[in-house]
Amino acid sequence: MLRLDDLALFVSTADHGSLSAAARKLDVSPAVASAALKRLEQQLDARLFARSTRSLRLTPDGEQFLAHARAALESLAQGQRQLAGGREDIAGLLQLSAPSDFGRNVLLPWLDAFQAEHPRLGLRLHLSDRVADLFRQSVDIAIRYGEPEDSSLVALPLAADNRRVLCASPEYFARHGRPRQPEDLAGHNCLLYQLGGRIHDRWSFSEGRREQVVAVSGDRACDDADVVRRWAVAGQGLTYKSWLDVAGDVRAGRLELALTQYRGQPTPLNLICPHRAQLSKPVRLLREFVQARCAALLVDAPWG
The missing domain is CATH 3.40.190.290 (D-Maltodextrin-Binding Protein; domain 2)
Structure with a gap:
């Protein structure tokens, strides 16, 4: 398997036209840089540079592979940027099931506000009083009153004190x-x-x-x-x-x-999912969002 640091050294050497300059740029010794380049050539079974005592130039194989090495490094860098951006924003599609009355008249405006905060997030909302089958239907999570009958499901409280x-x-x-x-x-x-x-x-x-x-x-x-x-x-x-x-x-x-x-009668509201692996960042943020708004409604509850 190709090493990322070997690819980075190869690209830097091609950019600078010098192995020693690339070594200084990446803060490694000339010996480590030379070993990395040799290791990469052995793994590719191709000679990437034509060397002489005074010059270092790319071979035809080296020129061909350089484009792929640059693309691979840029793709990884882009992935890192997206992950870093994901710490501030969330994206993708979240499929959610909710009861008809709560979903239509209470949750719906909350979801509008949630998407306004996270405009790259898409939602598919399924409203029904029938309990969604999270293992068979195209639903990631469900918001439901009461504890799930299936003990294998994960239930996280949204409004535990609701009645x-x-x-x-x-x-x-x-x-x-x-x-x-x-x-x-x-x-x-x-x-x-x-x-x-x-x-x-x-x-x-x-x-x-x-x-x-x-x-x-x-x-x-x-x-x-x-x-x-x-x-x-x-x-x-x-x-x-x-x-x-x-x-x-x-x-x-x-x-x-x-x-x-x-x-x-106690009527706790829970967020339900098949397993904890589905508690992605969008799900966790949505839970916190809904939980806070449920708490605001419970302040005026007659038993409070």
Whole structure:
């Protein structure tokens, strides 16, 4: 295998027309320089310089190989520059899966801001409430609520303290009143979420060490969490949603909280990938970016 320092010496010798001058330029002894040149010629099985007592000139083989040696050294130098630049910027394509509601209404503007900071990064966003198969689908990482069922996956916390909250629009509460305790939900229209054919109609609340699970019902269910939130904003009923999903609606007054004396079900948000080898610099930076913004939303959480 050719040595890079031998190639550098060869190119420098050709540029200076002198082996001793090249040795001084590269800060090596004339003996080391001579040995390097001989080693390179032996490996190439070609004579690169025609030597005499007074001159040193490239042979036809040397002239032919010089272009390749220069290109190889320049390619390596360019690679080093790109790596150095990568310490300040990131590039490439990142394929990301996220839940429909969080992805569309919360994550999307965050990704716009993230790409504005890193304009050489491309994103492919897959929005679905179905859990992406990270081993079969064209997805690098996924942002998901809850811990992954597959223990072989790597889960890194984005919002470990996130919880579900009970909320509805001001118009709904004005028409139907506000529940005072979990049992009151039996008299309310509860907007239900379903996934994989299973309807999530058992909502849990805790007060101190006491946990209470209530069965709820309503006239609407959907497998898209964004639709369930939109129904709630439109005044169609109560919803039991991740705080991260509804924090913006609560701040804007489109939704109001109920049963705030109780804590809703823990709903941690995680970044998931198949193995730690996929935690590239873009992934690490994106995690830090999203984690910081989730923390800002959690500041106003009702259990905080």
